[in-house]
Amino acid sequence: MSNSNAGFDWISIFIYLALITFGWANIYSASLGSSTGDFLDLSQPYGKQALFIGLSIFLIVIVLSIEAKFYQRFSSVIYIISLLSLVGLFVFGKTISGATSWYSFGSFGVQPSEFAKFATALALAKYLSDIQTNIRKLSHQVKAFIIIAIPAILIVPQPDPGSALVYAAFFFPLYREGLSGFYLVTGLSAVAVFILTLVVGPIWVSVGVLAIGLIMFFRKRKKRPGRVLITLFAIISIGLSFSVNYIFENVFEQRHRDRFNIVLGKEVDSRGIGYNTNQSEIAIGSGGWLGKGWTEGTQTKGHFVPEQHTDYIFSTVGEEWGFLGSSIVVLLFVALLLRLLILAERQRNQFYRVYGYSVIGILFIHFLVNIGMVIGIFPTVGIPLPFFSYGGSGLWGFTILLFIFIKLDSDRLSY
Amino acid sequence: MRKVLLYITILTTGLIFIGRLFYLQIVDTSLAIRSQDNAIKVVYDYPQRGYIYDRTGELMVSNQPSYDVMVIPRNLKPFDTTEFCNILNLTREDLEKKLDKARIYSPMLPSVVIPQLTKSEYAILQEKMRKYEGFYIQKRSLRDYQVNHSANVLGYIAEVNQKIVNENPYYISGDLIGRAGVESQYEELLRGVKGVKHIQKDRFNRDIGPYKEGIYDTLPEKGKDITISIDSDLQGYGTKLMENKRGGIVALDPQSGEILALISAPTYDPAMLVGRSRSRNYWELYSDSIAKPLYDRGLLAEYPPGSPFKTLNALIGLQEGVVDTDDSFSCNHGYTYGRGRKLGCHAHKSPLSMIPGIAQSCNAYFANVYRRIIEKYPSPQEGMDTWNMHLKSFGLGQFMGNDLSTGRPGKIPDSDYYNRIYDYPTYKWYASATLSNAIGQGEVLMTPIQLANMTATIGNKGWYYTPHILKEIDGQPIKEEKFTKKNYTTIDAKHFDPVVEGMHEVYKSGTASTLRIPGIEIAGKTGTAENFAKIDGKRVQLTDHSIFVAFAPVDNPKIAIAVFVENGYWGSRYAGRMASLMIEKYLKGTITRTDMEEWILSHSLQDEYAKPVSGEPFRINQ
Secondary structure (H helix, E strand, O other): OOOOOOOHHHHHHHHHHHHHHHHHHHHHHHOOOOOOOOOOOOOOHHHHHHHHHHHHHHHHHHHHHOOOHHHHHHHHHHHHHHHHHHHHHHHOOOOOOOEEEEEEEOOOEEEHHHHHHHHHHHHHHHHHOOOOOOOHHHHHHHHHHHHHHHHHHHHOOOOOOHHHHHHHHHHHHHHHHHOOHHHHHHHHOOOOOOHHHHHHHHHHHHHHHHHHHHHHHHHOOHHOOOHHHHHHHHHHHHHHHHHHHHHHHHHOOOOHHHHHHHHHHOOOOOOOOOHHHHHHHHHHHHHOOOOOOOOHHHHHOOOOOOOOOOOOOOHHHHHHHHHHHHHHHHHHHHHHHHHHHHHHHHHOOOHHHHHHHHHHHHHHHHHHHHHHHHHOOOOOOOOOOOOOOHHHHHHHHHHHHHHHHHHHHHHHHHO | OOHHEEEEEEEEHHHHHHHHHHHHHOOOHHHHHHHHHHHHEEEEEOOOOOEEOOOOOOOOEEHHHHHHEEEHHHHHOOOOOOHHHHHHHHHHHHHHHHHHHHHHHOOOOOEEEOOOOOOOHHHHHHHHHOOOOOOOOOEEEEEEEEEOOHHHHOOEEEOOHHHHHHHOOOOOOOOOOEEEEEHHHHHHHOOOEOOEEEEOOOOOOOOOEHHHHHHHEOOEEEEOOOEOOOHHHHHHHHHOOOOOOEEEEEEOOOOEEEEEEEEEEEEOOOOOOOOOOOHHHHHHHHHHHOOOOOOHHHHHHOOOOOHHHHHHHHHHHHHHHOOOOOOOOOOOHHHHHHHHEEEEEEOOOOOOOOHHHHOOOOHHHHHHHHHHHHHHOOOOHHHHHHHHHHHHHOOOOOOOOOOOOOOOOOEEEHHHHHHOOOOOOOOOOOOOHHHHHHHHHOEEEEEEHHHHHHHHHHHHOOOOOOOOOOOOOOEOOOOOHHHHHOOOOOOOOHHHHHHHHHHHHHHHHHOOOOOOOOEEOOEEEEEEEEEEEEEEOOEEEEEEEEEEEEEEEEOOOEEEEEEEEEOOOOOHHHHHOOOOOOOOHHHHHHOOOOOHHHHHOOOHHHHHHHHHHHOOOOOOOO
């Protein structure tokens, strides 16, 4: 313990504290309303969040005091407990605003899906770092996918598709550990086909696919994949395009279609489904260079942006702190992610590295989807902004997720 | 590649986000504007517009409440539509239509359902208002005119147009602003300053308190009451005398420059431009291009001044030393000059010296004086510019700098003007070419207010205060230097005595001897101005304009007046009578010459004005 401890990464911890503090200031502003403004008023979100932050410090102390090996050793147990807690929701769950995502303890609720993320990360790290696992083998890929898919599948019917989407984050550690780039190309192609189909329709997508396919087909042998593969890819792409179109038009409900259409700019509906995004853009846009000042945001005060202290907290930053403040928040996230990437890459223990990559992936997906949604370039998917959005479970989940990695990093010299 | 993918993804995402934020917050300014629109409601608190009093303290313009029925469609509850419609004299369909329109405009914001209720409608509706949820009555303030004259003096108020809103940030659409007259000239005094409240709204458009604790809010400032120099009785009397005639009367107090009366005929009742029928009435007045009731003849009409102008030539002659009061000039039914040209004159004794020359308005006398003035100098140009300089000192040929919302400069020609006309130096011109100036015809143009001011200046023997209409603000006399500093003419005071004497003689023995008023010594001067119009493409001489200027009492003038009656024939016929009556009215308060009053009131010039259309012959030089 004594000589293997390299110390904690204070850069990450500093950024974490900066985000938490600034996040709280914005929650305070967004939920101030006509309340007293007493920082510890527990009837108000900002008071509760202050309490949550206090408890997080307590959690951090615990997480950092436990021996690093514990997380590796007990990862399976933690994962199974986490899965059980998700299953338990079907029986004991409390429904809040339509989603059965909570265990209720008096006036506080706990959301197990927020804790399932680090549990899954531990389990995946454990599996991939197993000496017998070879991620290039299909059977091992399937096992890894199953580890990731079980919590995601348990979360979808809550319903909370947003949180389920986060599990796509585990692509990053898998890819880092040797998963074939084929998945990446296939996945990105599928996304491209999907979006282009919605924008220009299946006919034009087919024309494009055929054109690219023909160019690939007649290139020199060295520079291209097999012709069978190209043909297969083209056929699947065209098929996907038509089925996406069919699914979009016939299987999706109107509200799903609307979400996509608004982001793709095909529809302008500032009073209906696009209301959130529209209001959020107005709030951010009205911030200008330096913003209107803390607790001075008129959109924030008027509660024009729904869910502003939770999923839409970034719109408060935009309105009250302007381009300067919101850019700083974006840069803090980028800095934290890049710092964690450096930490992950310096791990000699594969378990540590996979876990680190998982942390980065999870934080990144939240960052991408949440801010993307708030600034109107991503469809409306309700997931929180880590360390920023109001909510105890979320804050604790992310705190544990991050600090386990900081603990692991401090232990890297023992390998 | 495997190590780099995530770096690139994270950095790219960060860049895209910052780019998007830059677009939203810096580039796309429309969002910032929309935020102001829906989060902050600006409410204005309009102060009461100031009252207008006449010089005697009589209230001329006050305010009256006006009541609009407003609706907020979202707050509507089922109500007794039949009763509601009966009170407001509406059909059910009308009501439905109005409510639909309000709903389309906004379910949450108030719309006007019925503007400007009558007093009786308001009385009945107010009692029952509690039964009609969603409706309410909004009080507004309109002008209430206590007099039925002075429309040209007072002006009117109307909603601002887009141009004003663009040019002056104080006004927003729907605000009222003074248009024309005193309302326009003293808009800023009268309107006061509206108060502003910024209210923070929430997304349900509810008020949730003042924006930033009200640091941008201001309290309204009450409009100031003003006293104008108009004598309401005199103004009303003059308006009555002018009925069925066209022209203008301007009366000044020579000792202060205050405008006692400013009458333009035809005119209209100022109350016509208030209330529900305002726009219809305005359009009718505006479209009357023949009688032009909106045209303020007292300020805007530039007429050749005719004989009253001779007094100025007499003064200039004396000042330049080219004529003595005893110099006599003979008149043989006019003045012959050049190659057998003649400036005609009427029959009178001959020869005449200055005082009888003025009294008899002898054209030949003034032709001689004028030539001597111009020909005193080596060149006619120098003579003309000297003559012009003296006249300018009377405030002629230029804007007077008065406080009226409109005006014209008139015209006093100078050497440049004639050089241009005669193409000097290719062709030369001499005093004789401009001889009409001697008798106030020719190129000279004056507005009635300039005529009145000229008369006041003669009455004061050489100085005048710039005419003005504002007397007091909230009971405090104005101190503006422009209106409290004497303007001196270039003529020495001593030269005025013979001219005043001549003008006095006009009443005692001259062209206005029939217009004497017992007990008041008046100095005056008749005028008759030729005028022409194009009828069917031909230049036709119309019946002469009747002009009269006077001041009284002669020794200590308290009123100076100019009367101009279009096509009123000779000076004493209409204008002279009116001037005498006005002077008596102002100085005595009652009319002793009721025969004269009766004559004026019973005579109409409407037939005369119809002549260009009716084709009846004009009475010229009969």
